[in-house]
Amino acid sequence: MTPAPARTTTPALTTTPAPLRPARLTPRDILGVGAVGLRARRARVVLSALGIAIGIATMVAVVGLSTSSRADLMSRLDRLGTNLLTAEAGKDSLGQEVKLPKSAVAMVERIGPVRHATATANVDARIRRSDVVPEERTAGVTTQAARPDLLAALNAEVAQGMWLDGPRERLPVTVLGAVAAERLGITRPGDKIMMNDRYVVVVGILEPIELVPTLDRVAMVGFPAAETYFGFDGHPTTVFERSTDASVEEVRAVLARTVNPGAGETVKVSRPSDALAAKAATDEGLTALMLGLGAVALLVGGVGVANTMVISVLERRQEIGLRRALGATRGAVRLQFLTESLLLSALGGLVGAALGAAATYGFAVVQGWTPVVPPWSLAGGLAATLLIGALAGLYPAVRAARLDPTSALNTA
Incomplete structure (x- = not known):
């Protein structure tokens, strides 16, 4: 008999299991x-x-x-400019209205940094659309006299028609602010309105003036025409001036005394751009x-x-x-x-x-x-x-x- 092969025994392998680690979420x-x-x-x-x-x-x-x-x-503001100052006539200690000198604009122009100076003035003239409208119904429109250089000083523009320059400042003609034209129902130059008992011709309508919105509500005539037809005495009410940007505060400090020497405390100086700011x-x-x-x-x-x-x-x-x-x-x-x-x-x-x-x-x-x-x-x-x-x-x-x-x- 063939002898059986000898059995070989393999020693058991002992392994230590690796510790479990929790999975990490990416x-x-x-x-x-x-x-x-x-x-x-x-x-x-x-x-x-x-x-x-x-x-x-x-x-x-x-x-x-x-x-x-x-x-x-x-x-x-950059387009309109922040260098515009206004000087308005105020009241004295007794509450009386103070009139600015007729030479106020000329005196302001002598200030070194001033580039433009002009003025407007209140005129005692009632505005009506026609003579059939009662005198007390003025539509909230007032009359002011204006100088020919007003538009240049305010960076204002005429929307329709012409401005009060050349011979027109002496004639019974008017230029309306944007709001005044709307209130009076004027849509184009050539129409007539009543100032007191006189018909005047509308020769122009202005674009809105953002820096001085009060002028949007007025009818403007030339200084000579206001004196000739409406008894205007020639004294300005508001003086406008533009200077260099760097010198605005310096001009502001002397403007009141320059506009009305000896009574500077009665002059109110303001900067219209401050309202927008x-x-x-x-x-x-x-x-x-x-x-x-x-x-x-x-x-x-x-x-x-x-x-x-x-x-x-x-x-x-x-x-x-x-x-x-x-x-x-x-x-x-x-x-x-x-x-x-x-x-x-x-x-x-x-x-x-x-x-x-x-x-x-x-x-x-x-x-x-x-x-x-x-x-x-x-x-x-x-x-x-x-x-x-x-x-x-x-x-x-x-x-x-x-x-x-x-x-x-x-x-x-």
Whole structure:
């Protein structure tokens, strides 16, 4: 017999199992897991994101419209000039009206930095559309005498017709301000109106004068014509001057004493461009108020996001328990719900920023402004959105991470 082969025994290999390490979620995994809850509850997500979108849209639109308005105002100021000063006759200590000297314009022109000087004067002449209109119905239009160089000093323009230069300043003719022409129903030069008991011919209609809007409501005649036909005494009421930009304050300091030597305290000196600058400052205050309202809307949107996330945690207790039983760490669960909250807020923020920019562009175009949406307003709005999302999702995320897997899976 053939002997059986000898059995060989192999010693058993003893291996130590490697320690288990929790899986790490990549950023892509985090975004995917966080988006699952949003896709499953689309109607609720849209309503929650809408609150955030309204707040961000309000803030972006308010900043954009305010910036566009101020940019338009500043461009108008640059075009009109900020170097115009006016000196008006006031009252003395007894309350009596003070008359400026007839030579006031000539004296102002002697100030070195002054480039242009001119004047207007109140004229006692009632304005009526025709002789069938009662004398007391003046349509809110007054009469003033004006010098031929008034338009050059004010950067004003004639919309229709001609100005009171050359021989026209001596004739019974008038040029109407834009508002005065509208109130009297004058649409073109050539029509006649009544000044006291005399018919005068309208030879021109002015464009609106932004720096001196009071002149929009007057009918202007030449100084010589006012003296000849309406008993004007030749004393100016308001003196206008333009100087170099650098010397405006220096001229302003001496203008009153120059216009009326010995009684400078009775002369009121003003800078018309200050009114437009004050309007810009008023717009800034209104902007701050509207930003506060936008912040309130954003806060309300954040409360909506927090409410959505809390309800989401309550509805998904079994899902959370299953993930925890399969090895998901508390940090992974916490990160999932925090990411979901950030995505929800970011969605609302992006939609709101787009709506705010679109509203700014549309309104600015309608108003004739150059649309301006500061980049910082978009970046700040999105940053505020993410901050609101983080705060709104923090409590629900911590609550989800603290759920016990066993009790969560036993939830009916």
